[in-house]
Amino acid sequence: xxxxxxxxxxxxxxxxxxxxxxxxxxxxxxxxxxxxxxxxxxxxxxxxxxxxxxxxxxxxxxxxxxxxxxxxxxxxxxxxxxxxxxxxxxxxxxxxxxxxxxxxxxxxxxxxxxxxxxxxxxxxxxxxxxxxxxxxxxxxxxxxxxxxxxxxxxxxxxxxxxxxxxxxxxxxxxxxxxxxxxxxxxxxxxxxxxxxxxxxxxxxxxxxxxxxxxxxxxxxxxxxxxxxxxxxxxxxxxxxxxxxxxxxxxxxxxxxxxxxxxxxxxxxxxxxxxxxxxxxxxxxxxxxxxxxxxxxxxxxxxxxxxxxxxxxxxxxxxxxxxxxxxxxxxxxxxxxxxxxxxxxxxxxxxxxxxxxxxxxxxxxxxxxxxxxxxxxxxxxxxxxxxxxxxxxxxxxxxxxxxxxxxxxxxxxxxxxxxxxxxxxxxxxxxxxxxxxxxxxxxxxxxxxxxxxxxxxxxxxxxxxxxxxxxxxxxxxxxxxxxxxxxxxxxxxxxxxxxxxxxxxxxxxxxxxxxxxxxxxxx
Amino acid sequence: xxxxxxxxxxxxxxxxxxxxxxxxxxxxxxxxxxxxxxxxxxxxxxxxxxxxxxxxxxxxxxxxxxxxxxxxxxxxxxxxxxxxxxxxxxxxxxxxxxxxxxxxxxxxxxxxxxxxxxxxxxxxxxxxxxxxxxxxxxxxxxxxxxxxxxxxxxxxxxxxxxxxxxxxxxxxxxxxxxxxxxxxxxxxxxxxxxxxxxxxxxxxxxxxxxxxxxxxxxxxxxxxxxxxxxxxxxxxxxxxxxxxxxxxxxxxxxxxxxxxxxxxxxxxxxxxxxxxxxxxxxxxxxxxxxxxxxxxxxxxxxxxxxxxxxxxxxxxxxxxxxxxxxxxxxxxxxxxxxxxxxxxxxxxxxxxxxxxxxxxxxxxxxxxxxxxx
Ligand SMILES: Nc1ncnc2c1ncn2[C@@H]1O[C@H](COP(=O)(O)OP(=O)(O)O)[C@@H](O)[C@H]1O
Ligand SMILES: [Mg+2]
Numbered sequence: 001x002x003x004x005x006x007x008x009x010x011x012x013x014x015x016x017x018x019x020x021x022x023x024x025x026x027x028x029x030x031x032x033x034x035x036x037x038x039x040x041x042x043x044x045x046x047x048x049x050x051x052x053x054x055x056x057x058x059x060x061x062x063x064x065x066x067x068x069x070x071x072x073x074x075x076x077x078x079x080x081x082x083x084x085x086x087x088x089x090x091x092x093x094x095x096x097x098x099x100x101x102x103x104x105x106x107x108x109x110x111x112x113x114x115x116x117x118x119x120x121x122x123x124x125x126x127x128x129x130x131x132x133x134x135x136x137x138x139x140x141x142x143x144x145x146x147x148x149x150x151x152x153x154x155x156x157x158x159x160x161x162x163x164x165x166x167x168x169x170x171x172x173x174x175x176x177x178x179x180x181x182x183x184x185x186x187x188x189x190x191x192x193x194x195x196x197x198x199x200x201x202x203x204x205x206x207x208x209x210x211x212x213x214x215x216x217x218x219x220x221x222x223x224x225x226x227x228x229x230x231x232x233x234x235x236x237x238x239x240x241x242x243x244x245x246x247x248x249x250x251x252x253x254x255x256x257x258x259x260x261x262x263x264x265x266x267x268x269x270x271x272x273x274x275x276x277x278x279x280x281x282x283x284x285x286x287x288x289x290x291x292x293x294x295x296x297x298x299x300x301x302x303x304x305x306x307x308x309x310x311x312x313x314x315x316x317x318x319x320x321x322x323x324x325x326x327x328x329x330x331x332x333x334x335x336x337x338x339x340x341x342x343x344x345x346x347x348x349x350x351x352x353x354x355x356x357x358x359x360x361x362x363x364x365x366x367x368x369x370x371x372x373x374x375x376x377x378x379x380x381x382x383x384x385x386x387x388x389x390x391x392x393x394x395x396x397x398x399x400x401x402x403x404x405x406x407x408x409x410x411x412x413x414x415x416x417x418x419x420x421x422x423x424x425x426x427x428x429x430x431x432x433x434x435x436x437x438x439x440x441x442x443x444x445x446x447x448x449x450x451x452x453x454x455x456x457x458x459x460x461x462x463x464x465x466x467x468x469x470x471x472x473x474x475x476x477x478x479x480x481x482x483x484x485x486x487x488x489x490x491x492x493x494x495x496x497x498x499x500x501x502x503x504x505x506x507x508x509x510x511x512x513x514x515x516x517x518x519x520x521x522x
Numbered sequence: 523x524x525x526x527x528x529x530x531x532x533x534x535x536x537x538x539x540x541x542x543x544x545x546x547x548x549x550x551x552x553x554x555x556x557x558x559x560x561x562x563x564x565x566x567x568x569x570x571x572x573x574x575x576x577x578x579x580x581x582x583x584x585x586x587x588x589x590x591x592x593x594x595x596x597x598x599x600x601x602x603x604x605x606x607x608x609x610x611x612x613x614x615x616x617x618x619x620x621x622x623x624x625x626x627x628x629x630x631x632x633x634x635x636x637x638x639x640x641x642x643x644x645x646x647x648x649x650x651x652x653x654x655x656x657x658x659x660x661x662x663x664x665x666x667x668x669x670x671x672x673x674x675x676x677x678x679x680x681x682x683x684x685x686x687x688x689x690x691x692x693x694x695x696x697x698x699x700x701x702x703x704x705x706x707x708x709x710x711x712x713x714x715x716x717x718x719x720x721x722x723x724x725x726x727x728x729x730x731x732x733x734x735x736x737x738x739x740x741x742x743x744x745x746x747x748x749x750x751x752x753x754x755x756x757x758x759x760x761x762x763x764x765x766x767x768x769x770x771x772x773x774x775x776x777x778x779x780x781x782x783x784x785x786x787x788x789x790x791x792x793x794x795x796x797x798x799x800x801x802x803x804x805x806x807x808x809x810x811x812x813x814x815x816x817x818x819x820x821x822x823x824x825x826x827x828x829x830x831x832x833x834x835x836x837x838x839x840x841x842x843x844x845x846x847x848x849x850x851x852x853x854x855x856x857x858x859x860x861x862x863x864x865x866x867x868x869x870x871x872x873x874x875x876x877x878x879x880x881x882x883x884x885x886x887x888x889x890x891x892x893x894x895x
Pocket of ligand 2: 040044
């Protein structure tokens with residue numbers, strides 16, 4: 001019998017980039033197939049072609065042996081191909097069942113929500129996707145919203161489900177839950193295409209893995225026969241160290257102290273609700289938590305970019321709570337924001353001008369009247385050399401750099417200012433393995449230098465690899481602080497997962513009670 | 523085929539020089555062709571009419587003088603626009619700042635009449651003084667809008683448009699009340715001879731205000747390119763969040779940009795009064811404050827580009843006026859051509875977001891993959 005899906009020699013050329021180069025891929029019914037590759041490898045482009053968003057320059061798509069031409073996502077879903085994007089496409093104010101039937105034409109203009117809800121409940125039972133059809137989507141946790149997306153596809157009779165980086169927004173327990181669902185889907189004859197750059201996920205859940213590099217298929221092999229090391233090598237094209245060496249180190253005095261900090265979000269709702277943390281010199285304090293639990297608001301308040309409602313921020317005993325961002329910078333507080341393109345840099349300006357963002361006044365002549373162009377350029381050249389920024393020139397537009405290179409500019413700029421304390425937010429989001437490795441090494445070097453680092457990251461692996469202590473933020477409150485490496489890794493991850501889902505550490509004193517598999521949310 | 527696949531949206535607009543030049547040139551040619559059609563009822567030779575415009579505007583010293591006189595306020599308004607818009611402060615109140623500048627200028631200049639307080643002041647004191655006064659008047663006028671925006675948010679476009687009406691009424695009040703000269707007309711006294719700007723090309727109307735505008739263009743260019751304050755304005759304009767992150771007090775910078783923009787816009791009023799009108803009366807702005815914004819956009823918000831754009835734009839106006847007088851060709855035709863050029867250049871900008879491919883480049887696909895019915 002022909003396989004469910006076969007891609008043959010799919011090629012897509014963008015100007016200057018061959019995004020996909022004769023990519024062939026076979027997915028069997030009942031299979032979880034992982035598509036692994038670094039950023040820019042061509043994964044999304046390939047999936048967009050399969051979903052009818054782009055058209056391939058060459059190559060063919062065969063569904064059960066039949067050639068297929070897709071013109072739109074509607075076409076794709078009509079053929080049983082469904083895709084879940086990284087950002088969910090649900091309407092928050094609608095109920096689950098409304099979201100599921102929206103856009104469907106069946107049964108004429110009059111929506112029969114009741115029978116839809118019945119069918120939905122049947123599907124949910126069949127696949128173990130517990131969801132209340134009448135619940136409003138805005139009240140559901142991210143993990144449950146993801147189930148709604150899956151149900152939406154199943155309701156449309158999808159046989160092939162494409163998931164683009166689905167675990168980025170989930171707690172470890174939610175991730176486990178998702179994988180269980182995927183296994184059940186496969187067991188019932190569906191095929192799953194899982195796009196990811198996380199090696200352990202591939203090994204955990206996939207049957208088959210295809211590795212893509214620079215638009216080309218490097219290899220396809222059964223996941224069970226692969227190792228993380230081998231996959232990493234295939235993905236990057238060279239040996240990579242998966243573990244960072246974190247030298248043991250004496251921590252210094254408390255440098256960054258946050259006391260009962262309260263901050264409001266953009267809509268005026270409390271987002272940081274009484275956070276107290278202390279970061280010592282030579283220490284990395286990891287702040288874990290699912291995105292959107294107040295991490296950004298906390299970081300912005302620390303840098304003076306968002307008003308503090310109550311509480312105190314001190315740096316080396318100096319009260320900075322009411323200081324301007326410029327004054328905080330002058331006191332050697334550094335900040336690497338999550339959004340390196342909109343906040344951390346000014347895209348249309350050159351690398352040179354970005355290199356002096358925040359320290360501009362040091363590069364002037366004539367009593368501060370004019371810019372000292374020569375000095376700016378020298379500083380930028382120093383940064384580019386020191387931090388290995390790959391660019392044709394320091395006058396190149398910063399916004400045109402790749403994510404990894406732009407992050408090196410931001411990182412380099414902040415580190416060259418020799419911060420006493422550094423707030424680092426999602427430093428490797430969207431970066432490839434090589435750049436991630438680099439950023440991690442630089443952060444550890446700062447730690448060795450004696451700076452106090454507050455590392456905010458939604459990637460638990462990153463937190464675990466770098467932190468000396470780990471705090472968990474949930475809905476603006478600290479659930480607890482663990483010292484890294486004092487328990488065995490698995491129970492530590494479980495503990496962190498439970499805290500990320502809203503259980504305070506104090507309530508989890510009995511470590512080895514089997515955690516509720518899916519903590520309540522919101 | 524369900525969709526045409528030979529146009530694809532780009533992630534980023536192309537900004538190659540070639541693409542920009544092509545689009546600009548195509549816009550101008552297309553506008554001239556369309557304008558040519560409109561001319562046909564009046565003249566069988568649109569090409570000659572265009573040529574006559576160029577000759578009238580630039581072919582003689584006299585014509586060139588007129589052109590430079592018309593270009594001068596446009597340059598100054600454009601410079602104000604550049605400072606404001608590059609800071610992402612989309613100010614449209616330049617009619618108002620021009621009038622405020624004109625009013626302040628006339629007030630100071632009238633003080634220099636015999637028997638008045640400033641009588642006998644030497645030029646090297648008087649001119650800096652009057653320039654400072656006009657700049658401050660317009661600066662405060664626009665700066666207030668900037669302050670409102672930075673303090674309370676809101677939309678500076680609407681607010682600044684409304685301030686134009688206030689300024690028009692204010693001038694109306696001044697010339698019919700406090701500053702009205704004896705006589706039938708609502709206007710002020712003529713300002714004294716000693717306060718007029720000298721002509722700088724003999725036997726033409728070109729006055730030193732043009733040199734002032736050139737100097738201002740140079741200073742604005744220097745300011746934006748070479749000073750920390752200029753950098754901070756531009757950084758604020760590109761990304762307020764990033765600028766704040768970089769320690770730049772963006773609210774203050776916004777107010778500064780508004781002040782400078784208003785001041786530059788007021789100088790347009792100053793040169794009109796000291797170089798052309800010699801008194802304050804109703805209707806001296808007449809849209810200059812808006813055309814100047816257009817000129818700035820045509821000059822890609824670049825000071826030197828705007829000087830060129832202002833001279834060309836003014837030249838078309840001057841040339842077409844002469845044509846109307848001599849050949850009966852309505853100057854509205856030329857105004858339409860001017861507007862079309864602007865419109866097409868700005869619309870052409872959108873084309874840079876698309877990529878065009880020829881159908882045969884995707885031919886292989888249709889050859890190998892047949893649609894499934
Ligand atoms: N619409 C597009 N226009 C031009 N280049 C693109 C476009 N989409 C993707 N690319 C380029 O194609 C390559 C592959 O990108 P993508 O498929 O998004 O990679 P991945 O999803 O594996 O990270 C990258 O170099 C990217 O910059
Ligand atoms: Mg992608």
